[in-house]
Amino acid sequence: MSLFDTFGRVHNYLRISLIDTCNFGCTYCVPQQKPGKKKAEELMSAQEIYEIAGVFVGLGIDKIRLTGGEPTLRKDFGQIIRKLSEYPVQLTLTTNGFLLHQFIEDLEVAGVKSINISIDSLREERFKAISKTTGFQTVYNNIFLLLEKGFHIKLNVVLMRGVNDDEANDFIELTRHYPLHIRFIEFMPFTDNEWERNKVISYQELIEQLSEKHALIKLPDQLHDTTKKYKVAGYKGTLAVISSVSNPFCSGCNRLRISADGKMRNCLFAQTNMDLLTPFRNGEDIVSLIEQNVKAKAFQYGGQQMTPDIKNSQMLLIGG
Ligand code: SAM
Numbered sequence: 001m002s003l004f005d006t007f008g009r010v011h012n013y014l015r016i017s018l019i020d021t022c023n024f025g026c027t028y029c030v031p032q033q034k035p036g037k038k039k040a041e042e043l044m045s046a047q048e049i050y051e052i053a054g055v056f057v058g059l060g061i062d063k064i065r066l067t068g069g070e071p072t073l074r075k076d077f078g079q080i081i082r083k084l085s086e087y088p089v090q091l092t093l094t095t096n097g098f099l100l101h102q103f104i105e106d107l108e109v110a111g112v113k114s115i116n117i118s119i120d121s122l123r124e125e126r127f128k129a130i131s132k133t134t135g136f137q138t139v140y141n142n143i144f145l146l147l148e149k150g151f152h153i154k155l156n157v158v159l160m161r162g163v164n165d166d167e168a169n170d171f172i173e174l175t176r177h178y179p180l181h182i183r184f185i186e187f188m189p190f191t192d193n194e195w196e197r198n199k200v201i202s203y204q205e206l207i208e209q210l211s212e213k214h215a216l217i218k219l220p221d222q223l224h225d226t227t228k229k230y231k232v233a234g235y236k237g238t239l240a241v242i243s244s245v246s247n248p249f250c251s252g253c254n255r256l257r258i259s260a261d262g263k264m265r266n267c268l269f270a271q272t273n274m275d276l277l278t279p280f281r282n283g284e285d286i287v288s289l290i291e292q293n294v295k296a297k298a299f300q301y302g303g304q305q306m307t308p309d310i311k312n313s314q315m316l317l318i319g320g
């Protein structure tokens with residue numbers, strides 16, 4: 001079975017947010033008005049995550065990414081990822097990396113090959129200003145620890161004008177000696193995150209800027225890729241740009257999302273969601289609800305325009 005929307009896009013990729021809270025307070029993600037924490041019973045349990053994911057797998061999902069909030073904050077994170085690995089899916093996660101060293105065995109047992117770690121600055125003080133934590137050294141060490149253990153590591157960097165855009169070359173420098181894959185993400189607007197269009201470093205601007213210093217080689221794009229990939233000749237790693245604002249990749253979108261409280265969203269910018277957890281708990285069949293939500297998917301940005309007024313939820317709730 002496959003999940004087709006009305007634009008003929010097939011959906012095989014599910015992103016599950018495990019938790020709606022975080023141990024970091026990144027300025028571009030956590031709204032100034034912090035959202036209230038949900039009660040534990042409002043969130044999907046490990047068993048519910050496993051069973052609901054199983055319904056999606058039955059509908060053609062073959063890639064699952066765990067995200068959050070910060071997914072590794074869940075006490076049962078290891079158990080969740082090990083259980084999900086029973087499914088024939090490519091399993092991966094996006095994390096701020098702070099607690100990763102505690103889960104290496106779980107990740108290995110679960111067969112996780114690739115991990116996205118978010119790090120927006122290589123300068124300790126600036127990292128602190130952006131993330132509101134003193135976790136720089138731990139995150140940095142964990143990146144290299146996981147690399148040593150043989151994981152494929154992608155680094156997510158949200159570039160913001162006047163904040164950290166002067167570090168793009170420093171990140172690229174990391175790829176000279178290490179097989180790290182840097183992904184520069186265009187700053188996106190979310191509720192109350194102080195987004196302004198002129199803070200966005202666009203794909204075109206960034207590539208022009210980087211080309212002044214490096215001879216960039218364009219790498220081929222894959223179907224469903226959200227990134228435009230490049231490398232510098234002779235460097236071990238790669239760089240890529242996620243151009244969600246300037247150059248959206250919606251036409252090839254294959255993603256669906258569930259929030260930690262079991263609400264399905266067909267787009268990061270969807271204005272509505274579909275509660276799957278309540279009917280699931282009532283023993284109802286959620287297949288038709290999932291299909292209905294996929295069919296309701298708009299072509300782009302949840303049917304909205306990319307402006308500061310774009311209506312959406314908060315990254316912390318949806319997961320990136
Ligand atoms: N806590 C984990 C982390 O930071 O990797 C997972 C959740 S976080 C919401 C997922 C990704 O979304 C991160 O890479 C983060 O940088 C990105 N993100 C959050 N807010 C963003 C924004 N306003 N624009 C672009 N990317 C954003």
Ligand code: SF4
Nearest residue numbers: 022024026029069096
């Ligand atoms: Fe937390 Fe990730 Fe958001 Fe930063 S980007 S506040 S680490 S959820």
